[in-house]
Amino acid sequence: MHVLVDKNKCHGHNRCVALADEVFDVDDEGFAVVVLDTIPPEQHDKVRRAELACPERAITIEE
Ligand code: SF4
Numbered sequence: 331m332h333v334l335v336d337k338n339k340c341h342g343h344n345r346c347v348a349l350a351d352e353v354f355d356v357d358d359e360g361f362a363v364v365v366l367d368t369i370p371p372e373q374h375d376k377v378r379r380a381e382l383a384c385p386e387r388a389i390t391i392e393e
Contacts, residue, residue, distance in 0.1 A: 331369040332392040333377055335362045339388035349383055350376035362388070 342360040
């Protein structure tokens with residue numbers, strides 16, 4: 331699994347960080363960044379929850 335954050339859509343709510351803090355972090359401008367190139371299986375459920383929780387639909391999962 332790979333995850334992308336569209337910076338043009340991200341509004342920096344940081345719900346993704348709250349739900350999966352080993353996958354998402356916040357950059358200097360307050361927007362979400364993905365810190366892992368490949369998401370390990372034990373993080374998949376958290377990432378799917380983060381994708382669903384993102385109000386801007388800024389998170390894309392590639393299986
Ligand atoms: S939840 Fe969505 S909009 Fe909010 S910081 Fe994460 S990617 Fe950005």
